[in-house]
Amino acid sequence: MAGIYIHIPFCKQACHYCDFHFSTSFKYKDELLQALIKEIQLQRSYLSGETIETIYFGGGTPSLLSESEIGLIINTITGIHTVAADAEITLEANPDDLDKLKLQSLKHTPINRFSIGLQSFFDDDLQWMNRVHRASEAEASVKRAQDIGFENLTVDLIYGYPLLTDQKWKFNLDKVFELGVPHISAYSMTVEPQTALASFIRKKKQPAMNDEQSAAQFVYMTDIMQLQGFEHYEISNFCKPGFYSRHNSNYWKGVKYLGIGPSAHSYNGEARQWNIANNTKYIEAIVTGKLPAETEVLTEADRLNEYIMTSLRTIWGLDLDKLNNIAAASANQLLIAADEYFNKEWLTKNNNIIFLTPKGKLYADHIASELFF
Numbered sequence: 001m002a003g004i005y006i007h008i009p010f011c012k013q014a015c016h017y018c019d020f021h022f023s024t025s026f027k028y029k030d031e032l033l034q035a036l037i038k039e040i041q042l043q044r045s046y047l048s049g050e051t052i053e054t055i056y057f058g059g060g061t062p063s064l065l066s067e068s069e070i071g072l073i074i075n076t077i078t079g080i081h082t083v084a085a086d087a088e089i090t091l092e093a094n095p096d097d098l099d100k101l102k103l104q105s106l107k108h109t110p111i112n113r114f115s116i117g118l119q120s121f122f123d124d125d126l127q128w129m130n131r132v133h134r135a136s137e138a139e140a141s142v143k144r145a146q147d148i149g150f151e152n153l154t155v156d157l158i159y160g161y162p163l164l165t166d167q168k169w170k171f172n173l174d175k176v177f178e179l180g181v182p183h184i185s186a187y188s189m190t191v192e193p194q195t196a197l198a199s200f201i202r203k204k205k206q207p208a209m210n211d212e213q214s215a216a217q218f219v220y221m222t223d224i225m226q227l228q229g230f231e232h233y234e235i236s237n238f239c240k241p242g243f244y245s246r247h248n249s250n251y252w253k254g255v256k257y258l259g260i261g262p263s264a265h266s267y268n269g270e271a272r273q274w275n276i277a278n279n280t281k282y283i284e285a286i287v288t289g290k291l292p293a294e295t296e297v298l299t300e301a302d303r304l305n306e307y308i309m310t311s312l313r314t315i316w317g318l319d320l321d322k323l324n325n326i327a328a329a330s331a332n333q334l335l336i337a338a339d340e341y342f343n344k345e346w347l348t349k350n351n352n353i354i355f356l357t358p359k360g361k362l363y364a365d366h367i368a369s370e371l372f373f
Helices: 029-042 067-080 100-106 123-129 135-148 166-179 196-202 211-227 246-252 279-287 300-311 320-326 330-343 360-371
Strands: 002-008 052-059 083-093 113-119 153-159 183-188 231-234 237-239 257-260 265-267 271-275 293-297 347-350 353-356
Touching: 002 246, 029 067, 029 257, 029 279, 052 067, 052 246, 067 083, 067 100, 083 246, 100 135, 113 123, 113 135, 123 135, 135 153, 135 166, 153 166, 153 211, 166 211, 183 211, 211 231, 211 360, 231 246, 246 300, 257 271, 300 320, 300 360, 320 330, 330 347, 330 360, 353 360
Parallel strands: 002 052, 002 257, 052 083, 083 113, 113 153, 153 183
Antiparallel strands: 183 237, 231 237, 257 265, 265 271, 271 293, 347 353
């Protein structure tokens, strides 16, 4: 099985914290869509005939696409690849795009899952982030999607930023529980170097993020999610039983995937490949039949480290036998390096699989980096 990711690099406006590749100009939208179609054709052999289990439209703002544009992309994929009958096909969406007419039109496409970028139910928070939607649209978009028959929904929330008091964070979580959404992705606000938020902080126009606030809100979230029957299956992801994100879970499990579009990444088990993060140069290359991509063949150490980084974050843990399959005797080396974290009760081991403890989840990235080969 394999997955396909489609990057749609257009947004109505720039969120202050976002460092993903996108453009607020739609001038070359039609040309870019044609380039996506051609790249799917150019990359037809990348996955070596694997059955496609998941298709994911990310961005940017894929919900800006029309029913016919989405249909054209999916039809191109199904014309080239074998797509599983029960494939998970996800569309990232902004709440303001999901009006009744749009949702009705999307019912005529194979889209069967939405990832809705709510972020907060407070207008002052959304304005601080420079989100295009308002709090009333956040709630209404979820209800409209459910009313039209889309039940497989995930929503994004952000915590750990100055405006978000603990009371507001509790309200945001309670509101999502009230809406009956079966999957929640929640991310601590991070300050990426080239973003507007980073500039505001450097110029003292905004305070820096508070690590203690973020940690406290993370702990509250993990506790309340458990009480509400959600599985904490990856550091930032929670779901009701049976509602894992199959696409993202495959990233963490090392399943092959093909990325289409400017800045999109691909992985075939042996190497990583990534497209140029420039719309114009991407289009120019694709038109001439060239792939505007760089490739990195993964060394044994790369593969060990990627497995450590991704597996430790999940409910499935780090399997020492799999580590030894990548490189002989690597499990013993890792256990020696991990001894400190077992003693701190940040890690635990069961049946040759290592897991983060609840305390350890607060230090996931640090632990993984310290265990790297």
